[in-house]
Every structure is written in structure tokens, then in C-alpha cells.
Amino acid sequence: xxxxLVALGAxxxxxxxxxxxxxAVAAEPGDYAAVAHxxxxxxxxxxxxxxxxxxxxxxxxxxVELDVSLTADERFFLMHxxxxxxxxxxxxPVVARPLAWLRSxxxxxxxxxxxPSLAAALRYLAGTDIKLVLEIKRYPDAEWSAESLTRVxxxxxxxxxxxxxxxxxxxxxxxxxxxxxxxxxxTQWVVTSWKAQVLQARRDPTExxxxxxxxTRQLTRHRVQALREAGLLVLGRHTVSPRDWARLRRYGVxxxxxxxxxxxxxxxxxx
Numbered sequence: 049x050x051x052x053l054v055a056l057g058a059x060x061x062x063x064x065x066x067x068x069x070x071x072a073v074a075a076e077p078g079d080y081a082a083v084a085h086x087x088x089x090x091x092x093x094x095x096x097x098x099x100x101x102x103x104x105x106x107x108x109x110x111x112v113e114l115d116v117s118l119t120a121d122e123r124f125f126l127m128h129x130x131x132x133x134x135x136x137x138x139x140x141p142v143v144a145r146p147l148a149w150l151r152s153x154x155x156x157x158x159x160x161x162x163x164p165s166l167a168a169a170l171r172y173l174a175g176t177d178i179k180l181v182l183e184i185k186r187y188p189d190a191e192w193s194a195e196s197l198t199r200v201x202x203x204x205x206x207x208x209x210x211x212x213x214x215x216x217x218x219x220x221x222x223x224x225x226x227x228x229x230x231x232x233x234x235t236q237w238v239v240t241s242w243k244a245q246v247l248q249a250r251r252d253p254t255e256x257x258x259x260x261x262x263x264t265r266q267l268t269r270h271r272v273q274a275l276r277e278a279g280l281l282v283l284g285r286h287t288v289s290p291r292d293w294a295r296l297r298r299y300g301v302x303x304x305x306x307x308x309x310x311x312x313x314x315x316x317x318x319x
Contacts, residue, residue: 080303082312083181084109085286086128094135094156096126098164098172107309111179113216116166116200118190123147124166124200130187136163143190166200170207180209181236181305183216184226192222194229201230214281216261220245220253227256234258236281242266254278261285261305264292272299290315 087093087100088107094100096114104112115128125147132138138145138154145153147165154163166182173180182200184192204213210233217223218238226235236259239245246253246260253260259281262271267284275282284296288308293315296304306312 080179080181080281080283081110081316082108082309083111083113083283083303083305084309085113085305085307086115087112088309089158092159094158094161094163096128096135096164097156097159097161098169099156099159099161101169101172104309105176105178108313109178109309110303111181112173113181113183113305114169115183115185117142117185117187118192118196119147119150120144121146122196124203125150126164126166126169128185130185130190141187141189143187166203167207170203170209174207174209179212179214180204181214181216183238184219184222186217186219186222192225194225197222197226197229201233204233214259220256224256234281236261236283238285239263239266242271254280259283259302264289264296264304267296267299267301269299272296272301276300276302288312294319 084104084107086095087097088103088109089095089100090103093103101112114126116124117127119125120143123146125142127135127142129135131141132154135157136154137157151163151165155161156163186192204210214234214236215226216236216238218240220237223235223237226233235257237253237257239260239262260275261283262285264284264287272282282301284292284301284304286305287293288306288311293304293312304312
């Protein structure tokens, strides 16, 4: 596993809510220092492609985040958006086309790269020591089932990447399903609204998720402390600001997800 996180008892409550046990064991920081967001795209390299992965490795990222979507034949395709329009030379919903058609007809909008299946990305990553944060994308007509989550887990395992892969998702029920279906894969919940998600969670998230990925602006010292005391991995999401990096380091987060890995690493070396 990426880390054996500390599990709390059924009576535990989560970050920002009174009652987090003071004696809970905090996770050690440092599993992820810099996570390259959607690979490391540039003006000439399209996100979620193998060239973007290669650039993430060259820039020294500790982990890479990729987005995986379902196709018409329920295969796995690397794509952030529900449609192909923004990042490819094709148009229309991803879920309307089978994987073979997508790979033969579409190219990256920035670098004309061939668009990879999940298997193609895993083959490349298997030859590196980089970790993988794999975001499960949910869109209309593309709901993830226990069977599809199991197939993703098996693909990761075949590539020898199981111990360095983490599943990321905005949707709590999908992560709960993953906990039931593929409990040997670590999971992380994307928190976009602290009050709407964390404080109103249907049940204690420490029971069904291993970590949280929180927008940087919503992380406070108290929230980070409470999350880590609950045994959860904490990542600050999507920041390129040295001021944010310094603040998150003071708070004790486990890492940052950023579009500027070289900038972050150069900043970190100066600290």
C-alpha cells in the first residue's frame, strides 16, 4: 500500500467536528510531495497523454494525477472532460464512442499525440518509480459499477502498480463502493465544499476513504491537524502559489497537487 493508514473506531468523527480523539495517531508526512496534475502538459503537450507523463517524470514529480473515463464499450480512456472537444481533435461525448474508435480517430489538441488507454499509461508508468493518483470521472451514462472498479484494480495490479496507486473521486458513493469492492486500493475523496461535504457526510468518512484532497483555499491548520489525527492522507489541491506552498507546509499536509512541479520543487529546495 502507499501507506497503512490508521483506522479509527466507529465512534470517531472527522475534521472540523468536535470530538476527534486527541490520542489518534497522525500519519507521517511525505508520501506525496509533488503531484503533477493531469501529467505535466504544456502548450505543445496535451494533458492525460503519455508525453505528459514523460514530462512529469522528467520534472521530478513524486506522483502523477490522471483522469480515467468510461467509453461506450466500458473500457478505460484517459480524459478529464465529459466531451472530447477541449483536449482532442474529435467532438462529442467520450461515452458515445468505443475505445478503439477513440484511439484510431482522435489526437491530442496540443501536440497531436495518440490518446492513451489506461493500459498504455500503466505500461509506461510501470517502468518508472512514480506513484499514480487515478481520478475516477463520473458523467451521465458513465456510472462506475463494482465490475468496472474491479477491472480498473486488476489493470493496475497487472502493471505491478497496485502498491503505488490511489483512486481519487469527487463522488462519495463511488468511493464507498470502491471500499467494498476493491479494498486493497487506497482511495482519496476530493473535497470541494467543506460544509456541504465534510460536515454533512452521511457517515464517518474514515470508514470508507483513506485520504482527502482539499482545495487549498479551504485548508486551515485546524482542519489539516484534525484530518491527520484521523489517520487520513491530506493533499492540497491545485495550487501554483509559493505562498500557498509555504502555508500548507506549515500546516503539515502530505503534499500538493500542482500544475507547476518544477516551480514547486525549486521552491522546496530553497526551504
